[in-house]
Amino acid sequence: MPVLAVAAVLAVNAGLLARNAYQDARDPQRVAASDAARAAQSGDALVQLSPDAFQHPDGQAVRELLDRYFRAINDRNYGAWRDTVVDRRALAEPEHQWRAAYRSTRDGAVVVRRIETAQGEGLRVLLTFTSNQDPADAPVGTPVSCLRWRVVYAVVVDDGRFRVGMPLNGSTQRDPC
Numbered sequence: 001m002p003v004l005a006v007a008a009v010l011a012v013n014a015g016l017l018a019r020n021a022y023q024d025a026r027d028p029q030r031v032a033a034s035d036a037a038r039a040a041q042s043g044d045a046l047v048q049l050s051p052d053a054f055q056h057p058d059g060q061a062v063r064e065l066l067d068r069y070f071r072a073i074n075d076r077n078y079g080a081w082r083d084t085v086v087d088r089r090a091l092a093e094p095e096h097q098w099r100a101a102y103r104s105t106r107d108g109a110v111v112v113r114r115i116e117t118a119q120g121e122g123l124r125v126l127l128t129f130t131s132n133q134d135p136a137d138a139p140v141g142t143p144v145s146c147l148r149w150r151v152v153y154a155v156v157v158d159d160g161r162f163r164v165g166m167p168l169n170g171s172t173q174r175d176p177c
Contacts, residue, residue: 046070047110056115062125062155063112065162070107085164104134122156146177
């Protein structure tokens, strides 16, 4: 099979996988039912893994990282959050800005939908979550108290361990709950 044909088939398959993952994330009933089932089985874990993400060799490490990341936001603990992110991200969100941005945020229903190994030593992590906040603290253009997010984060090896990088350009989507 010619190289271009193989590349085209791979591109189409990647597109279909992403579309299916985002469609699953957009179906509130399906998300709520699957999230509730996972939460009932997992104790107090804030972050859950889909069956697909669970199968990835780094799934548990990603779950633990994101659990610390979201707990730091919910606990308003900048130092703990800072420990989960790459330097570039922390520089983009110094403590005073971070505290203002997250002052009323409470994140939950975090589900890692898919983990893909990226070039180099990083991962691409598709996740969904819900944010509740004072509408005055909501992102510009969406002054609501509840948002459902779909985002792809870069998770990279930094100083020998995984850390959350920047969201991939164009990957962040949000809808009112």
